[in-house]
Amino acid sequence: MKPLLISITASLLLTALTLWAQEGGSVLGNLVGRDEWGGGDTGGEQGKPAQTTEQTAKDIRFISIHNFAGPKDKETTRLKSNQAGHRERGFGDIAYHFIVGDSGRIYEGRRPTLAPASNTYYLSPADLKTKVTSIDEGKISVAPDFRSKARERIPGHTKGHLTVSFLCGGRVQNGELVDHPELFQPQAMQRAATLVAELLVRHGLEPKDIRAHRELAETNCPNDAIYRWLRGETMTQ
Numbered sequence: 001m002k003p004l005l006i007s008i009t010a011s012l013l014l015t016a017l018t019l020w021a022q023e024g025g026s027v028l029g030n031l032v033g034r035d036e037w038g039g040g041d042t043g044g045e046q047g048k049p050a051q052t053t054e055q056t057a058k059d060i061r062f063i064s065i066h067n068f069a070g071p072k073d074k075e076t077t078r079l080k081s082n083q084a085g086h087r088e089r090g091f092g093d094i095a096y097h098f099i100v101g102d103s104g105r106i107y108e109g110r111r112p113t114l115a116p117a118s119n120t121y122y123l124s125p126a127d128l129k130t131k132v133t134s135i136d137e138g139k140i141s142v143a144p145d146f147r148s149k150a151r152e153r154i155p156g157h158t159k160g161h162l163t164v165s166f167l168c169g170g171r172v173q174n175g176e177l178v179d180h181p182e183l184f185q186p187q188a189m190q191r192a193a194t195l196v197a198e199l200l201v202r203h204g205l206e207p208k209d210i211r212a213h214r215e216l217a218e219t220n221c222p223n224d225a226i227y228r229w230l231r232g233e234t235m236t237q
């Protein structure tokens with residue numbers, strides 16, 4: 001199945017790049033800046049103890065896709081509250097580099113030279129080959145003894161990727177997005193695809209270098225709706 005999934009992702013990106021060329025609309029060049037949403041400057045990370053790791057553009061090996069859900073406040077209100085929560089957890093700043101709102105606005109998050117932070121343990125390429133016991137819709141499971149060791153190493157190895165997260169209205173229950181008025185906001189998905197395409201080009205990566213969080217760590221993130229969109233399956237609402 002894997003080659004098929006990659007080809008579907010590639011076609012999505014091709015569509016995004018075509019739209020980008022037609023509209024001349026760079027998403028990276030039109031982010032909602034941190035000053036605009038109230039995220040503050042990126043010079044000094046806060047939170048104690050801040051478990052942060054630096055990364056450079058050369059370290060970027062893949063782009064990871066996420067979502068987080070919350071009450072349907074204004075997007076900027078939710079970003080600020082998430083940033084505060086993530087700082088409390090020792091992430092230093094909001095966990096994600098780019099955040100996609102339902103509005104289609106894409107927000108500048110964590111600075112790209114700060115490695116992503118997560119409450120999950122990211123498996124190394126070697127772990128992915130040897131420790132995964134099952135995969136269901138991309139969701140990996142590992143053996144219980146490895147899981148308990150991995151938990152001790154959280155926040156784990158997160159250096160080497162850029163994170164794109166959907167700021168979904170609604171909440172996630174058992175991996176499904178519920179209380180959400182519409183699963184797909186077309187403008188948000190289209191702009192997200194363009195953003196990911198631009199990031200791949202900028203970092204010399206390929207469509208196979210797009211990863212869902214659930215493919216790398218034991219988590220339901222991103223939710224099933226976003227995962228199926230990413231991997232090209234038809235969604236029914």
Ligand SMILES: [Zn+2]
Pocket residue numbers: 065066067213219221222
């Ligand atoms: Zn995630």
